[in-house]
Amino acid sequence: MLHKIISLTVRDVRFPTSLEQHGSDAMHTDPDYSAAYVVIDTDCGLKGFGLTFTLGKGTEIVVCAVEALAGLVVGKSLQGIVSDFRGFYRLLTSDSQMRWLGPEKGVIHLATAAVLNAVWDLWARAEGKPLWKLLVDMNPKQVISCIDFRYITDALTEEEALDILVKAQEDKQHREEEMLKEGYPAYTTSCAWLNYPDQQLKQLCTDALKSGWTKFKVKVGADLQDDIRRCRLIRKMIGPENTLMIDANQRWDVAEAISWVSSLAEFKPLWIEEPTSPDDILGHAAISKALAPLGIGVATGEQCHNRVMFKQFLQASALQFVQIDCCRLGSVNENLAVLLMAHKFQVPVCPHAGGVGLCELVQHLILFDYICVSASLSNRMCEYVDHLHEHFASPVVIHDARYMPPKDPGYSCEMQESSVQRHQYPEGDVWKQLKNK
Numbered sequence: 320m321l322h323k324i325i326s327l328t329v330r331d332v333r334f335p336t337s338l339e340q341h342g343s344d345a346m347h348t349d350p351d352y353s354a355a356y357v358v359i360d361t362d363c364g365l366k367g368f369g370l371t372f373t374l375g376k377g378t379e380i381v382v383c384a385v386e387a388l389a390g391l392v393v394g395k396s397l398q399g400i401v402s403d404f405r406g407f408y409r410l411l412t413s414d415s416q417m418r419w420l421g422p423e424k425g426v427i428h429l430a431t432a433a434v435l436n437a438v439w440d441l442w443a444r445a446e447g448k449p450l451w452k453l454l455v456d457m458n459p460k461q462v463i464s465c466i467d468f469r470y471i472t473d474a475l476t477e478e479e480a481l482d483i484l485v486k487a488q489e490d491k492q493h494r495e496e497e498m499l500k501e502g503y504p505a506y507t508t509s510c511a512w513l514n515y516p517d518q519q520l521k522q523l524c525t526d527a528l529k530s531g532w533t534k535f536k537v538k539v540g541a542d543l544q545d546d547i548r549r550c551r552l553i554r555k556m557i558g559p560e561n562t563l564m565i566d567a568n569q570r571w572d573v574a575e576a577i578s579w580v581s582s583l584a585e586f587k588p589l590w591i592e593e594p595t596s597p598d599d600i601l602g603h604a605a606i607s608k609a610l611a612p613l614g615i616g617v618a619t620g621e622q623c624h625n626r627v628m629f630k631q632f633l634q635a636s637a638l639q640f641v642q643i644d645c646c647r648l649g650s651v652n653e654n655l656a657v658l659l660m661a662h663k664f665q666v667p668v669c670p671h672a673g674g675v676g677l678c679e680l681v682q683h684l685i686l687f688d689y690i691c692v693s694a695s696l697s698n699r700m701c702e703y704v705d706h707l708h709e710h711f712a713s714p715v716v717i718h719d720a721r722y723m724p725p726k727d728p729g730y731s732c733e734m735q736e737s738s739v740q741r742h743q744y745p746e747g748d749v750w751k752q753l754k755n756k
């Protein structure tokens with residue numbers, strides 16, 4: 320079957336998470352977790368679902384960008400797309416008029432992610448496999464054929480990438496079985512959003528410890544005294560053996576980042592995440608260098624535009640943890656490039672997740688990373704946030720603080736239709752009711 324794509328629709332879906340301060344950090348004080356939600360229809364009835372993540376206002380702009388890309392997708396067949404996926408990625412990212420809006424960054428790239436996520440979902444459904452398994456079962460050459468190596472060959476050539484994948488074929492079966500049995504290790508961010516009061520933080524931490532969590536991320540960066548108090552409280556609750564990470568969401572200048580994080584060093588954070596502007600590669604390098612003697616690494620990636628920037632972060636030793644994001648980069652295609660570069664530079668990948676749907680999606684990529692690229696769990700874990708999973712048709716399954724590999728066919732992007740309708744902005748019931756308050 321060719322699975323000809325006959326239509327692509329996109330909707331603006333928003334969840335009022337800011338009402339309870341879920342997701343709040345030092346820069347995003349009132350996020351409403353949202354998505355530009357894409358559905359692709361084919362002539363044989365099979366559908367593909369995709370999304371990209373946003374924070375509320377402005378989602379309508381991403382929706383417009385998706386609509387602008389739709390013409391490049393409708394009329395194509397799934398077989399045609401995946402037989403030259405690299406070419407299709409380039410078609411979307413290099414359209415000679417629309418590339419002016421990026422290229423490969425900002426709203427147009429978020430839109431590219433939403434569209435391509437839906438295409439990957441469709442492909443996995445057509446094969447009757449969860450996306451991670453579709454990737455794991457591909458031969459190395461097929462994986463390579465999905466990646467656009469333009470702009471990264473000075474750091475990773477196609478031959479080197481192939482070599483990495485071929486080497487990791489050894490014992491792959493064993494790692495797949497291990498994942499199916501034990502799952503992929505995760506950490507939680509949902510105990511310590513910036514605007515949660517201490518009492519709530521304590522309660523959530525107690526509950527998380529009871530459910531087996533051992534790794535915790537805390538939001539910092541607005542007020543140093545608050546950060547000291549909150550980090551002390553959490554470190555005391557989780558004890559010295561458990562892992563603590565801190566996340567400033569781009570709040571500081573370079574020198575300020577170094578001195579602020581030095582003041583928090585006594586709480587032994589494994590990493591400081593997004594200490595400064597996400598675009599400042601050399602700034603991150605300076606921070607990495609200054610904090611290395613304290614045993615604190617730098618993590619970043621949730622707002623890293625594309626593979627070219629990740630390449631430079633790696634070349635400049637500007638990060639010690641690569642945080643891929645399945646809705647910021649150009650979908651699976653571009654994330655594969657980053658996974659392979661990270662492996663070459665021997666930097667662990669610890670994906671960004673949370674938001675709405677990010678956990679559902681990124682679990683597929685990190686499973687592939689372990690089974691077919693890195694073959695290591697050392698210093699590696701995937702973020703988890705306990706919000707909004709109930710809106711998905713195949714929500715994530717967490718067992719003992721580990722992601723259990725999804726079993727349903729697809730990329731786990733499909734939302735419950737009733738949730739989409741209730742949360743559509745501005746006409747869904749949830750928003751109508753809020754407006755009338």
Ligand SMILES: C[C@H](O)[C@@H](O)[C@@H](O)[C@H](O)C(=O)O
Binds near residue numbers: 341342343344671674
């Ligand atoms: C606005 C969002 O909740 C961010 O704070 C969140 O993605 C965060 O940076 C994270 O690492 O989970």
Ligand SMILES: [Mg+2]
Binds near residue numbers: 568593621
């Ligand atoms: Mg973060």
